[in-house]
Amino acid sequence: MELRHLRYFVAVAQERNFSRAAEQLNISQPPLSRQIRELELEIGAELFDRTSRPLRLTDAGRLLYQNAVQALASFDQVRGTMSRHFKAGTRHYLIGFVGSILCGRLPQVIREFRAHMGGGIAISLIEMGSSEQAAALREGRIDVGFGRLRVNDEGLRRIVLTKEALVAALPADHALADQSAPLSLGQLAAEPVILYPRPFRPSYADQVLSLFEDHGLTLDHRQEVRELQAALGMVAAGAGVSIVPASAQIMDRPDLVFRPIAAEDAISPIILSHRATDSSAELQCMVEISRTVYQTDREPGVEAVS
Known part of the structure; x- marks a missing residue:
């Protein structure tokens, strides 16, 4: 073929x-x-x-x-x-990212990086899972990656920029939508849960599954979809609930409500990964801007570099 x-x-x-x-x-x-x-x-x-x-x-x-x-x-x-x-004759900078991070501060990071570097660099964004980013960094297919999974690789370095709270997305007419107190994981495990993303494994979906398992809970009814937008659409249609990063609330929809989760470990890190041997000015600029935008050094308990 x-x-x-x-x-x-x-x-x-x-x-x-x-x-x-x-x-x-x-x-x-x-x-x-x-x-x-x-x-x-x-x-x-x-x-x-x-x-x-x-x-x-x-x-x-x-x-x-x-x-x-x-x-x-x-x-x-x-x-x-x-x-x-090749037509431009300029330095090309390739950035890998997981889709859910676009709901938060990453677009601001890219805008500021683009403005700082000027016209001498062409920037491309490539959506890929965290594990795929690690392989792409090793093989030189991307220059930096923004993901949510900690991938152990001696050839790579990672910076945890922030630890983002997770929230529950519910249909607006759901019985739990009017509960003022944070929802327990037990309450959510009793519902059909929509997980994402389906194509990339391990992925954010495995983080959510691990969160329930760490609390002794299993999901008897779950469905996986390709992306965050599809998960929210399924929730709006009444197919279940979903655990999403708090930044997803920017997609304000009248048919959805978002509720906090009563678990301190209901968080998902946003991680910048790069090659250990990379000492380029572009990377230094990207790291500095990312730390500033995510206020990394001001957040207690945020992992610096590993």
Whole structure:
């Protein structure tokens, strides 16, 4: 399976017609049909219901379409990043981050870093889990990472910028929504719990599971979704409750309420990670700005460097 197979398949799926897809791709229809047939033979299933007009995707086709669109978007992002890098002739700085951190102070950190470094550096943000950030740092694919998990690696250093409180997200009409006192973990464990993120493991979801387990609790009913926004949407729809960083409250929704949790260890760190050998001016600037924005040195009990 090659990228061209996926591009051809996505074009046919979107146009729902081989002739129009061939025009869009600037090729003739017979080669396009052959490429799709090759793809079907490799997968072992038909991707289109050819008896339908317009064409319809089969179950296998729908599954492939979802994944093909994501794969092509990722490839195009990589190609665009590399193209901009070499055309610009400037230093390129790659920052990994976990999605939930964007709700808090990270955007301010990036803005101030960009302003301080000026036009001599091109900055790219890449969403990835904390464990993936560690691998990307070792391999030189990113320059710095912002995550929530402590990843032990002799080649890396980490700075815990802050320890963020966790809160419970509830549907606005939930029975616990009107409780004025902080909610206990036992109360929350009795509810269906929406966890995230699903693609990256270990992840923030494992932090939440560990929090319950440390208090002798298990989640009998839980569901995992891809990201914070999806988790909050599921909560709003009445599918359960979710444990989220306090900064998520910035997404003010009338169909949700957020309540504090009655557990001192209901926290999640925000961690800056970098290569141990990196002594660049860019890293020093990033660390200084991050410490200032997160007020790291003013918070008691915050781990400095390890």
